[in-house]
Amino acid sequence: MESNEAGSIRRTGIIFLLLCILFLGVRMSSCSAPKTAPLAQVVEMPTESLQQGRVLFNEYCASCHPGGMAGVGLAIINKPLPEDVIEFQIRNGIGVMPAFNDKMLSDEEVENIAEYLVYLRKGKKGEKVEH
C-alpha cells in the first residue's frame, strides 16, 4: 500500500511535469497564427456577452496584450488556454501581471472576457453590421 502510493505519486508527478513542459512549450512558442487581412467593415459580436467581452478586453487587457498577442505581456490567443485558466489569471495575476479584483471586474465580466478570447483564438472576428 505504502509503496503503491509512492509509485502513484511518482507517476502522477512525472505526468504532471511532462504536461507542464508541454504547456511550457506552447506558452513560449511565439505568435504563429497567420495574419488575416484587417476587417473591411464594422463588425459586431454574435452575442451580447461576447460584445461585452470585446469592449472590456479593449479597455483592460489590450494595452499589454495588443490584439491578444504579445507586447508588454505574453501572447494569449495563440495557444489553447482554457476559459477557466484565463479567468484565474485575470483574478490572481500570477507572475508580474496585475490582478483584477471584483471591484474592477465582476465575475460575469471576467467570464465574458475569457469567452471573447477563446472566440478570437478560434479565428472568428464577429459579424458584419448592415448600415
Next chain:
Amino acid sequence: MTTFLVNSNLMKGHLNIILFLGILFLVSGCYRIMSSDGGGQLSYDPDRRNIDPADVLLPEGYEIEVVARDLTFPTAVTFDEQGTPYVIEAGYSYGEVFLEPKLLRVEPDGSRTTIFTGEINGPWNGVTYYNEHFFISEGGELKGGKILKVNKEGEAEVLVDGLPSLGDHHTNGPVIKEGYVYFGQGTATNSGVVGLDNAEFGWLYRYEDFHDIPCKDILVNPLTFETENVLTDASDDIAVTGPFSPYNKTVEPNQVIEGALPCTGAIMRIPVDGGDLELVAWGFRNPYGMAVAPDGEIYITQNSYDVRGSRPVWGTGDLLWKLEKNRWYGWPDYNGSHKITNLEVPGKDSPAPVMAQYPEEPPHPVATFGVHSSSNGISFSTNKNFGFNGQAFVAQFGDMAPGVGKVLAPVGFKVVRVDVDSGIVEEFAVNKAVKNGPATWLKSGGLERPVSVSFNPSGDALYIVDFGIMTMTDKGPNPMKKSGVIWKVTKQDQ
C-alpha cells in the same frame, strides 16, 4: 503531495488551473529574465529603406501607393483648398539629430518644393492648413516651443513662443476650432522627476534647471530620488531631486508648487490672429496627436509613461482622450482612470504618489492603445465611401524598446482605427507577415514608423506619414535620414 492525491477528484475539476500554477511555478521569475524584443532592436544595420506597397496588408477593397519617399523625419501632412498635400520635415529627432525643419509642397510626381525653412529648433510635430495659412507646432528642443503661422509665400509669423519644450516632450498639435489654435505641450519628464534618463536624452546638459511646470498650484509630497550627479566630474557625487523641481533640488514638506502659464503636460490655445495664451486642460503626459471630430469635439492621443528614469512606471497603455475644458487628466499619478501608484514595476515597488491632493478624478479615456505603441497622429473618417465614417484613425510609431521599457514583441508600427463610442481598436494597415513589426524588423518593404495620418479634404484618401527608420542601439535611438515615406490609401470600389 498527499493532499494532491486525496483530492484527486477535485483535482480533475481544477486540472487546468493546477497545471497552470505548475507551469507558472516552473517559469516563475521567467518574465524578468525574458529579453526585450522591440521593433527597433535589429540584429543588423539597415543601410537603406526598402519600399514595397505590396508588403502592406489592408482590408479587402483598399489600395496603398507611395506619394513621396526619401523624406528626412517627416511628421505630418496637411492640404490646401485644392487638395494639394504639404508635408513638414521635423528638423529634430530623438537621438539628438538637429537639422533645419521644412514646410514642403508635395508635387504630383512626388518631388518637393520648399515653402518655408525654419530655424534649428525642431521637432516640428504638426501642421494644419486654415484660411490660407499653415499653422505649425515647433517643438523647440533648443530654444523653446512656438506656434508659427506661415502663408503660401513662406512668410512666417510667431503666434506664441517660449513654450516649455526643452525636455523630453515637445509642442504638438495643432488644430483650429472656432477661431483658436489649440495645441499640446508635452511634459519635461517621464513622471515628474528629472533624472539620468534626461541626461541620456541630452537636454539635461543643455538646461540643468529645466523641469515640469504645473498649470495650477499643486501640493506635492516631499519625495526624494537619488542618482549619480552627472553634472559634476566627481564620481561619488550624489544628486537628490524632488518632483516638479530642477535636477538636484528637492521640495519641502507641504510645499505648494505654483502653477504658471505656459505649463507642461497641457492643452493651450491662442487666437488664430494672435493674442493671449489660454489654458484649456492640464495633467496630460505627452498629448501628441489632435483632431477635430465630425461633431466638433477635439480628440487627443497621449503617449503614456515609460519604464525609465528615477520614477519608472510600468504597463500604462497610450490613451485616446476627448478634450473637456478646464479638466485635469491625471499626470503624474494616474494613467486614464487608473492610479499608477497601484501598479508595481516588475522587480520593484510601485511609484509613490507625487501629488498630495488631486484637483479631481481624471476623466475616463475614450480608448486605450498598446503600452509603448507610441500612438500619435489622428484623423477622422468623414466620407461614407471610404468607410468607417466617424471612426478615428491613429498612426502608431511603434515601440522604442528597450529605452522606454521591455516588450516581448514589437508593439505598434501600424495604423489602427477606433470606434470612439465603444473604445474598440481594430487594425487598419499592418505589415504582411506572420509577426508584427516594422519593415526593417520583418525585412520587408512595408510600413516602418507611421507617425501621423490625415484624410484629404474630400475624405476619400488617407495619407500616412511614415517617419522612416529609427533603430534602438546601445547609445539610444538612431534615426536614418532620407528614409521617410508618405503613403496614400484609397478604397477601390467607391
